[in-house]
Amino acid sequence: xxTVDLIQRKRDGEELDKEEISYWVDGYTRGEIPDYQxxxxxxxxxxxxxxxxxxxxxxxxxxxxxETLDLSSIPGVKVDxxxxxxxxxxxxxxxxxxxxxxxxxxxxxxxxxxxxxGGTLDKLESIPxxxxxxxxxxFRSQLAELGLCFIGQSxxxxxxxxxxxxxxxxxxxxxxxPLIASSIMSKKMAEGLDALVLDVKxxxxxxxxxxxxxxxxxxxxxxxxxxxxxxxxxxxxxxxQPLGYAVGNALEVMEASQTLMNQGPADLTRLSLELAARMIxxxxxxxxxxxxxxxxxxxxxxxxxxxxxxxxxxxxxxNPQALDKFELLPNAIGVREVSSPRAGYVSVINAEDIGRAxxxxxxxxxxxxxxxxxAVGVILEAKVGEKIDAGSVLCRLYYTREEGVEExxxxxEDAFHVSAQKPDERELILEVVG
Amino acid sequence: xxTVDLIQRKRDGEELDKEEISYWVDGYTRGEIPDYQxxxxxxxxxxxxxxxxxxxxxxxxxxxxxETLDLSSIPGVKVDxxxxxxxxxxxxxxxxxxxxxxxxxxxxxxxxxxxxxGGTLDKLESIPxxxxxxxxxxFRSQLAELGLCFIGQSxxxxxxxxxxxxxxxxxxxxxxxPLIASSIMSKKMAEGLDALVLDVKxxxxxxxxxxxxxxxxxxxxxxxxxxxxxxxxxxxxxxxQPLGYAVGNALEVMEASQTLMNQGPADLTRLSLELAARMIxxxxxxxxxxxxxxxxxxxxxxxxxxxxxxxxxxxxxxNPQALDKFELLPNAIGVREVSSPRAGYVSVINAEDIGRAxxxxxxxxxxxxxxxxxAVGVILEAKVGEKIDAGSVLCRLYYTREEGVEExxxxxEDAFHVSAQKPDERELILEVVG
Numbered sequence: 001x002x003t004v005d006l007i008q009r010k011r012d013g014e015e016l017d018k019e020e021i022s023y024w025v026d027g028y029t030r031g032e033i034p035d036y037q038x039x040x041x042x043x044x045x046x047x048x049x050x051x052x053x054x055x056x057x058x059x060x061x062x063x064x065x066x067e068t069l070d071l072s073s074i075p076g077v078k079v080d081x082x083x084x085x086x087x088x089x090x091x092x093x094x095x096x097x098x099x100x101x102x103x104x105x106x107x108x109x110x111x112x113x114x115x116x117x118g119g120t121l122d123k124l125e126s127i128p129x130x131x132x133x134x135x136x137x138x139f140r141s142q143l144a145e146l147g148l149c150f151i152g153q154s155x156x157x158x159x160x161x162x163x164x165x166x167x168x169x170x171x172x173x174x175x176x177x178p179l180i181a182s183s184i185m186s187k188k189m190a191e192g193l194d195a196l197v198l199d200v201k202x203x204x205x206x207x208x209x210x211x212x213x214x215x216x217x218x219x220x221x222x223x224x225x226x227x228x229x230x231x232x233x234x235x236x237x238x239x240x241q242p243l244g245y246a247v248g249n250a251l252e253v254m255e256a257s258q259t260l261m262n263q264g265p266a267d268l269t270r271l272s273l274e275l276a277a278r279m280i281x282x283x284x285x286x287x288x289x290x291x292x293x294x295x296x297x298x299x300x301x302x303x304x305x306x307x308x309x310x311x312x313x314x315x316x317x318x319n320p321q322a323l324d325k326f327e328l329l330p331n332a333i334g335v336r337e338v339s340s341p342r343a344g345y346v347s348v349i350n351a352e353d354i355g356r357a358x359x360x361x362x363x364x365x366x367x368x369x370x371x372x373x374x375a376v377g378v379i380l381e382a383k384v385g386e387k388i389d390a391g392s393v394l395c396r397l398y399y400t401r402e403e404g405v406e407e408x409x410x411x412x413e414d415a416f417h418v419s420a421q422k423p424d425e426r427e428l429i430l431e432v433v434g
Numbered sequence: 435x436x437t438v439d440l441i442q443r444k445r446d447g448e449e450l451d452k453e454e455i456s457y458w459v460d461g462y463t464r465g466e467i468p469d470y471q472x473x474x475x476x477x478x479x480x481x482x483x484x485x486x487x488x489x490x491x492x493x494x495x496x497x498x499x500x501e502t503l504d505l506s507s508i509p510g511v512k513v514d515x516x517x518x519x520x521x522x523x524x525x526x527x528x529x530x531x532x533x534x535x536x537x538x539x540x541x542x543x544x545x546x547x548x549x550x551x552g553g554t555l556d557k558l559e560s561i562p563x564x565x566x567x568x569x570x571x572x573f574r575s576q577l578a579e580l581g582l583c584f585i586g587q588s589x590x591x592x593x594x595x596x597x598x599x600x601x602x603x604x605x606x607x608x609x610x611x612p613l614i615a616s617s618i619m620s621k622k623m624a625e626g627l628d629a630l631v632l633d634v635k636x637x638x639x640x641x642x643x644x645x646x647x648x649x650x651x652x653x654x655x656x657x658x659x660x661x662x663x664x665x666x667x668x669x670x671x672x673x674x675q676p677l678g679y680a681v682g683n684a685l686e687v688m689e690a691s692q693t694l695m696n697q698g699p700a701d702l703t704r705l706s707l708e709l710a711a712r713m714i715x716x717x718x719x720x721x722x723x724x725x726x727x728x729x730x731x732x733x734x735x736x737x738x739x740x741x742x743x744x745x746x747x748x749x750x751x752x753n754p755q756a757l758d759k760f761e762l763l764p765n766a767i768g769v770r771e772v773s774s775p776r777a778g779y780v781s782v783i784n785a786e787d788i789g790r791a792x793x794x795x796x797x798x799x800x801x802x803x804x805x806x807x808x809a810v811g812v813i814l815e816a817k818v819g820e821k822i823d824a825g826s827v828l829c830r831l832y833y834t835r836e837e838g839v840e841e842x843x844x845x846x847e848d849a850f851h852v853s854a855q856k857p858d859e860r861e862l863i864l865e866v867v868g
Binding site: 003167172 | 437438439441442445468469470471472473474476477478480481601603604605606607
């Protein structure tokens with residue numbers, strides 16, 4: 001078998017068979033096939049796609065490239081939640097404790113932020129003392145005890161995906177539905193899950209700009225799960241404005257805490273409850289989705305989710321008081337207001353621009369090795385559909401150094417579109433797949 | 435400027451501007467941009483193409499990446515001929531002396547064979563003593579004296595093209611019209627030419643399988659020439675069967691010699707005369723193409739082309755007697771006949787298969803570093819349209835070692851399609867562009 005022939009066949013729209021996919025994935029992981037052939041193949045995949053069989057095989061090969069987690073010693077149904085990445089998306093911090101409080105075992109293996117989107121690990125690490133570098137034994141024993149543990153991905157899990165992702169990142173081949181689907185599903189399926197709830201974001205702040213692409217991604221991931229006998233459900237949700245009001249690591253922890261105290265923004269609360277309900281239902285805690293929704297809501301209202309998160313923070317070395325006393329979290333030293341030059345209705349908030357502005361001030365990374373500043377970020381003061389006056393504050397930028405703040409302010413101002421007409425109301429949860 | 439952004443813009447079908455093209459070509463040539471980004475970019479170009487402006491800029495950058503030849507000290511109009519590569523295509527050996535005998539200055543800078551197609555240098559080097567590794571001074575002085583010199587491409591000319599071609603070869607990005615066009619034109623335009631005649635092959639034995647693609651390639655190359663103020667004309671010619679009867683290095687020298695003695699195959703003679711006429715016309719030797727055609731034919735019939743080739747062979751260290759006494763050329767030691775299992779009309783001779791069979795016996799290279807055997811090859815005994823009996827010899831394989839001969843024989847047998855109906859006659863010269 002020659003790699004160039006596989007590239008050519010994919011380029012010409014043919015389906016690669018099991019052996020051919022194993023050949024290139026394994027060969028690349030072992031360093032026997034050079035980057036320059038795989039990047040050409042990935043670009044061919046970008047244009048020609050992959051069949052369901054191909055994408056399942058790719059996922060299997062990536063899982064097989066490294067270690068897999070065995071959680072069978074822990075009783076209960078293991079369910080995780082994964083989001084394709086949005087701006088201001090702190091649902092993991094809310095959903096995981098709500099589901100765990102209901103009795104679901106939630107092995108939450110998360111990533112770090114890259115580009116304009118944040119990462120759950122970065123957010124949690126803004127809590128003083130919080131550690132995510134647990135051993136596997138610590139992870140298992142906390143899961144058994146509390147039903148929830150947050151941990152970073154081990155480099156021993158799906159190394160093929162790690163290598164491919166790094167290559168995609170520098171070759172403009174990130175935004176390929178089968179490559180995204182197999183990357184997400186390989187990492188999740190290597191965790192020893194029984195079920196998975198996916199939040200596929202669509203809109204200006206998401207990888208998927210169009211609903212049709214988001215649907216294809218959701219269907220592909222649900223299909224991969226089905227062929228591996230795992231229950232997978234996906235919500236397709238709007239990311240045409242940031243979720244909630246807070247964007248930035250410590251700022252998002254604060255908002256997540258308020259939401260778990262049932263004092264959070266309506267959109268964030270609604271989406272978190274629906275995701276938690278799906279986890280509870282797939283986790284077989286309740287016989288119907290309706291009952292799961294009621295249980296999720298109860299766990300929000302009575303504070304059991306909030307208490308669960310505090311327990312988990314304490315177990316992982318963090319200071320749980322930070323959830324009440326926000327002064328214990330890293331705080332910015334300066335605030336810059338951005339006001340609206342005109343009156344009208346907020347019609348669009350370009351979420352990608354808000355994410356980029358936040359990154360510019362240090363909240364995110366352009367490159368994996370960049371350090372982040374947990375204190376900085378953006379707090380929106382208005383959301384889509386709201387009526388504002390000329391001079392109304394649209395949002396506040398929280399910063400720790402002046403550098404980049406003016407540029408971020410301009411970016412944020414451009415992100416807000418104000419129109420004379422009240423915009424049509426937008427659905428937050430657009431579709432359910434699976 | 436970031437390379438990944440350029441890849442993404444090309445992937446999304448945008449036009450890259452002058453600075454952007456310089457950035458990636460120069461950066462890659464200097465080794466500052468890695469192979470894996472350029473291979474992704476090349477695959478994006480494969481799918482999205484390039485505008486005329488882009489391909490001209492790419493050509494200019496590749497020319498600028500190395501040395502260019504200055505032939506201005508030699509009086510006369512410098513005209514070269516280039517073929518996109520076919521099977522049995524020995525026209526350079528015929529056309530160049532015919533044009534030079536008419537007074538055109540022909541700086542014939544040629545390549546070596548790769549894959550199923552042969553190269554002019556390899557063919558010439560089957561003549562005992564013939565040298566193509568001349569210095570630039572030797573090249574210039576022979577051009578001034580005889581009007582024709584054959585030489586290999588210096589590695590100092592268009593190094594960017596050399597590097598890109600090697601990468602395309604292993605990443606299934608060879609068959610891209612703008613990449614082929616810029617590769618050919620950069621090499622030719624770096625030679626200090628005034629005009630160029632192109633022979634764009636189309637059919638089973640050519641890179642371009644469809645006439646519409648061949649036309650696009652021809653138009654693109656003529657356009658590149660026009661934007662550089664060079665006269666370029668292209669013939670689009672049929673490569674759905676080998677040209678002439680001989681395929682293989684020494685075998686093709688013999689057939690070229692017979693053709694220059696006006697005893698060659700009809701198709702080869704016709705195409706050679708037309709190409710030579712175009713060179714004579716673009717070389718401003720005659721005021722009209724009709725007069726150029728008459729002069730080319732005169733130079734064939736009266737033997738001036740033949741004598742010119744002998745002079746050139748002698749000047750370049752070869753034995754000119756080899757053109758009369760074929761026993762002075764490397765000869766095969768065995769012959770294997772391939773016969774037709776049935777009677778009928780030859781309807782197709784898959785030229786690529788004939789080329790591959792010839793390569794299999796040692797006439798060509800799969801990789802640049804492979805050695806070739808000048809003696810071996812295939813002589814067709816029937817061409818498309820001919821009536822044959824069951825058991826008629828279709829062709830003869832000339833070999834020097836048994837290895838691969840049976841496989842080559844099967845390949846050649848499969849290459850011949852015999853049908854009950856006489857096939858429609860095919861045009862050899864399909865179109866003229868420019």
